Amino acid sequence: MTGFAPAKPPVFGETPGTLAARLSALGAPAFRAGQILDWIYKRRACSPDAMSNLPGALREWLGEAFDFAPNEPLLQKQSSDVTRKILQRLRDGSLVETVVINAPQEGVGVEHSRQTVCVSTQVGCAYGCRFCASGLAGWKRNLSAGEIVAQLMVAARVAGGVFDNVVVMGMGEPLANYDNLLAALRIVNAPWALGLGARRITVSTSGVVPKILALAEEPLGVRLAVSLHGATNEVRDRIMPVNRRFPLEKLLPACATFASRHGRMLTLEFILIAEINDSLEQARALADIARKLHAHVNLIPCNAVEGLPWQRPSLTRQQHFLRALKARSVSATLRREKGADIDAACGQLRLRTEKLLPNQQHA
Numbered sequence: 001m002t003g004f005a006p007a008k009p010p011v012f013g014e015t016p017g018t019l020a021a022r023l024s025a026l027g028a029p030a031f032r033a034g035q036i037l038d039w040i041y042k043r044r045a046c047s048p049d050a051m052s053n054l055p056g057a058l059r060e061w062l063g064e065a066f067d068f069a070p071n072e073p074l075l076q077k078q079s080s081d082v083t084r085k086i087l088q089r090l091r092d093g094s095l096v097e098t099v100v101i102n103a104p105q106e107g108v109g110v111e112h113s114r115q116t117v118c119v120s121t122q123v124g125c126a127y128g129c130r131f132c133a134s135g136l137a138g139w140k141r142n143l144s145a146g147e148i149v150a151q152l153m154v155a156a157r158v159a160g161g162v163f164d165n166v167v168v169m170g171m172g173e174p175l176a177n178y179d180n181l182l183a184a185l186r187i188v189n190a191p192w193a194l195g196l197g198a199r200r201i202t203v204s205t206s207g208v209v210p211k212i213l214a215l216a217e218e219p220l221g222v223r224l225a226v227s228l229h230g231a232t233n234e235v236r237d238r239i240m241p242v243n244r245r246f247p248l249e250k251l252l253p254a255c256a257t258f259a260s261r262h263g264r265m266l267t268l269e270f271i272l273i274a275e276i277n278d279s280l281e282q283a284r285a286l287a288d289i290a291r292k293l294h295a296h297v298n299l300i301p302c303n304a305v306e307g308l309p310w311q312r313p314s315l316t317r318q319q320h321f322l323r324a325l326k327a328r329s330v331s332a333t334l335r336r337e338k339g340a341d342i343d344a345a346c347g348q349l350r351l352r353t354e355k356l357l358p359n360q361q362h363a
């Protein structure tokens with residue numbers, strides 16, 4: 001099963017073209033599509049009842065034809081360091097996680113902080129990275145484009161209406177749900193919808209080479225982050241099964257192709273795990289890769305995940321690793337811990353909640 005067919009499609013999957021086609025089948029003028037989308041994205045109407053410039057019959061049809069609330073915010077957890085995790089329940093009862101990260105900017109107040117929303121693209125994940133909670137219960141299904149956009153609309157409501165960046169780095173391998181991902185990102189980018197510039201959208205992948213190459217050909221021009229987590233095949237093989245299909249000798253040329261097509265700096269994500277990938281040899285190998293790709297390295301100390309054996313390296317060891325990269329002129333940051341107290345490693349909140357909740361559809 002690759003999808004789920006709800007009784008009514010989420011309205012957030014519609015575009016001016018698809019909506020105008022449906023309206024024309026009804027005999028309604030095409031300009032109504034623009035009015036409807038304006039209500040949804042600019043005026044943030046939660047239901048057709050609010051769309052006061054539409055005829056009553058059209059409002060009624062909209063309510064019958066589309067789901068205006070496909071994702072229900074079920075649970076929110078706010079961490080002490082301004083990370084907020086929202087568990088969203090989909091129409092079939094599946095749970096997905098969305099994270100809102102509030103990063104204050106230097107010299108200005110919290111009200112000017114940058115809000116980044118991290119969205120999920122699948123329920124569960126088939127990729128089975130050994131350090132990840134999302135892969136523990138396996139893959140259940142892909143999210144539709146409308147469900148992905150709806151996650152952002154829910155997050156925007158929770159986050160006070162605006163956000164500055166979207167990272168597709170939540171539950172699931174985004175490039176394994178390529179068509180729905182692209183359809184959703186085009187809506188996020190479109191001026192008639194959320195209007196978020198492509199430079200503010202980052203897609204993160206564990207290294208699905210053919211889809212990295214496909215994304216490189218997309219005119220949309222989003223940013224790419226690659227979850228490397230090991231600077232040699234030996235280490236990647238231990239913790240990322242995807243490396244058997246797409247080892248470094250395939251992955252790195254694909255990254256180089258992406259970077260040259262879009263002229264944008266890639267990010268290499270690297271979860272630091274004690275005794276697995278935190279040696280200075282790994283740091284040196286990682287520096288070689290980053291320099292060849294002109295990539296930025298984002299070091300993320302691993303979170304303890306219930307049921308998994310991995311430990312976070314000591315702060316001293318994390319800093320040695322960072323220094324080894326910088327000594328080789330690599331642009332690198334060591335991520336300050338965000339959200340450890342809210343099960344922020346991807347998939348943890350969902351797993352914990354699923355143990356407690358019956359898997360019911362929302363009303």
Ligand code: SF4
Nearest residue numbers: 125128129132135172
């Ligand atoms: S890290 Fe990403 S690709 Fe790997 S199992 Fe977790 S969600 Fe899937």
